[in-house]
Amino acid sequence: MTKPADTGMTEASAPVILGQNSGPLSRAISRLRGHSFAVANLLMAPTMLWLLLFLALPLGVILVYSFGSRGTYGDVIYGFAFDNYLRAFSPIWLPVILRSFLFAGIATALTLAMGYPLAYFIAIYGGRRKSIYLILVMVPFWTSYLIRTYSWIVILRSQGVVNTILQWANIIDNPLDLLNTPFSVILGLTYGFLPFMTLPLYASLEKLDKSLIEAAWDLGASRIWALLTVTIPLSIPGIIAGTLLVFIPAVGDFVTPDLLGGPDTLMIGNVIQQQFLSARDWAYGSALSFSLMAILLIGIFLYVRKVGTENLA
Amino acid sequence: MNDGTPSTIEQCEDCAIRLEGVTKRFGDFTAVEKMDLGIRRGEFFSLLGPSGCGKTTTLRMIAGFEEPSEGAILLDGVDVARLPPYRRNVNTVFQNYALFPHLNVEKNVAFGLKRKKLPKDEIATRVADALRMVELGDRATYKPDQLSGGMQQRVALARALVNLPSVLLLDEPLGALDLKLRRQMQLELKHIHKNVGITFIYVTHDQEEALTMSDRIAVMNMGTVEQVGSPEELYESPGSRFVASFIGTSNFIDGVVQWTATEGSIVLGDGERVIIELPEDGSRPVTVELSVRPEKIRLRESGEEVQPGQCMLRGTVRDVVYLGMTTQYSLHIPSLDRVFSVLEQNVEIASDQTLWVSGEEAILTWHPSHNRMLPSSGA
Known part of the structure; x- marks a missing residue:
């Protein structure tokens, strides 16, 4: 059961041809890639929005607070001092x-x-x-x-x-x-x-x-x-x-x-x-x-x- | 299986592996049933059969991954059937290679030797030798996923062989490779087997692969061994209808035999006859089933004379498949109501000559010595 050896040659040369191809196929592929990137963004958007609203923003608020000081009635007086951090450590x-x-x-x-x-x-x-x-x-x-x-x-x-x-x-x-x-x-x-x-x-x-x-x-x-x-x-x-x-x-x-x-x-x-x-x-x-x-x-x-x-x- | 077949453990005084009455059940399902097998030292032995025939289960029992429900597995004369895999001097090349992805090539190959607590420099030498043997000496620091399938395969081989096991088990190791690489690896495996002199047990469902590589083959079907023999024995003298059709292609003829002092024959009318040589055991069965290989049959023009001593059938050409070196025909045989396969060498076909064409009437002839009488199964 000998198969002609030349079948291997066409197999070997095929990827080279594909690789050099800048024709409609590769253009379609790159368009598809751009498309799937957009889809990925869309899929991530709700989570991103959620994290932004309920993680990043509160963290920002806390960061701002941490440089302030306590007011008489428990409110926060904004400022820029490292006192709280010195006390924390x-x-x-x-x-x-x-x-x-x-x-x-x-x-x-x-x-x-x-x-x-x-x-x-x-x-x-x-x-x-x-x-x-x-x-x-x-x-x-x-x-x-x-x-x-x-x-x-x-x-x-x-x-x-x-x-x-x-x-x-x-x-x-x-x-x-x-x-x-x-x-x-x-x-x-x-x-x-x-x-x-x-x-x-x-x-x-x-x-x-x-x-x-x-x-x-x-x-x-x-x-x-x-x-x-x-x-x-x-x-x-x-x-x-x-x-x-x-x-x-x-x-x-x-x-x-x-x-x-x-x-x-x-x-x-x-x-x-x-x-x-x-x-x-x-x-x-x-x-x-x-x-x-x-x-x-x-x-x-x-x-x-x-x-x-x-x-x- | 059938009473006519001699026991398979007979000719093996100094077996590397010997299975005695090995049975494996998974719940209600019997994967392997009362298997007896002797595998000679240094032999390239294949377990061949369709999927689900029990060949992989057999291999896994020898490796120690499955414990037989019954029976003994003698490795170098010692029953290891109940020993865990790490207490057996047997190594396996897995179907998916099973290389450790977190270790580089060198560490993969050294894994077994490290467990044996050998001195470090001896491990290094043996690992380097094993990698050189599989021509991967320059890839020692690569991770398995940086290698091609063929290279991973060779690492798996080196990792097993470096331990110098009594028996090397190979579970369809070439299954994942493409055809060309597979052919190349077949030759390489054969070559390595010759050089290391270790007993190889090779599991495959690919009959061509088994025929190319093995010293002997056990053909398995539905949990039992149908026949054990060299590739030639299995091809030329199949012991059962299953073997005849699983290994290569066979044409089957059955009928009532008329015996004379010199021969038997199945007479089918209109000059058609199938002549049977007298069985050596002296038996004269009333009905027989014969198998004939496609390449033993010649096609003749329907008017041509046929020599008296030859078998002869009439048929109509149905399909013609030109394969370059050969041409494969299928012919309908009205007297048997069967389709026969015939393989003709294209020796005499010149470019201007035509092949047989579909619809043509032809005569099929072959010498009676090519008839193989099959034991009547289920009769």
């Missing part, structure tokens, strides 16, 4: 900022530790039940975060579910201090943000070509080694997305420490909230917000660059 808030990062960091690590096996299981072994498992992951969203956090109070307080059961079983004599501790705040954050970790991890593990895992086994890698050298490196995009989606809102969260925390669990989100609502010093609150945002942005930039390039190496 004053040492009194350092423990609060460190605590916020610590709590958010621990919560991120815990959601990653729990979310990864969960996402791996759903993506690799979920089979036909994948969508059921995914819905189960998202079910908590059907109830307000506030209500879910309140229910942790019911579970954790002195006469709560956990203490009652432990006392009834004679494991402890006096109720444990579970609520209003770093423990309860980290627990609340971990619980609340777990789906934000699981879903991006699932998305990247689902895309993973399963034959790559088989190839690793085939080349002598045990299950653990295949996980460490193939699966995890290839799911880095999901890990980056998940950790950012958990860490960033967790650092600035004020609901969880407010409801589940105590005097020694104050987080930077609480401080900002207090400045806006209790102290009515909007200018200072704005400066704190911007400072937090700046620290986060620098941190994210360094993190993505480090993890991202390690992934490429």
